[in-house]
Amino acid sequence: MKAKILVSACLMGFKVRYNGRDKPWVAAALERWRQEQRLVIHCPELAAGMDTPRLPAELAGGDGSAALTGAACILESDGSDVTQPYLLAAWLALKAAQENGCQFALLTDGSPTCGSQKIYDGHFRGVTIPGVGVAAALLRQHGIEVFAEHQLPGLISRIEEFEQEER
């Protein structure tokens, strides 16, 4: 079976981040996977109807796993509670992954949505802490293996292993 990968749109050069920029991750593997039609390029926040640019948002009181249970929230830098649209973003990421048969995800780290290794600490001071964003948490809960962009070599190995197992 051919592995399919949900990829954060901002990693692929789409200017969808809160600040109206992309976060391109130029890598030969991504280009090859794109040509092999393995990539599902998706921005959960844009899918949930958020504007670009938008205010930066950070998880408060816990990470994305906690936000999914109602134990943490997501606040914009002006103090607005935007937990509900971010939860919608997470569910839309899961829907995109499941509808397209993705077993893996490569997501932008640090985001309250896509982060999978680290998030910001909720005080808008540029400090990161270990944790996951809401979409990464939900994808993992549904068996999708999530990698951050700096873990691309690990994802390449994992996909080779997955496709050998599937033969």
Ligand code: SF4
């Ligand atoms: Fe990038 Fe994910 Fe934020 Fe969209 S939600 S801009 S894909 S990090």
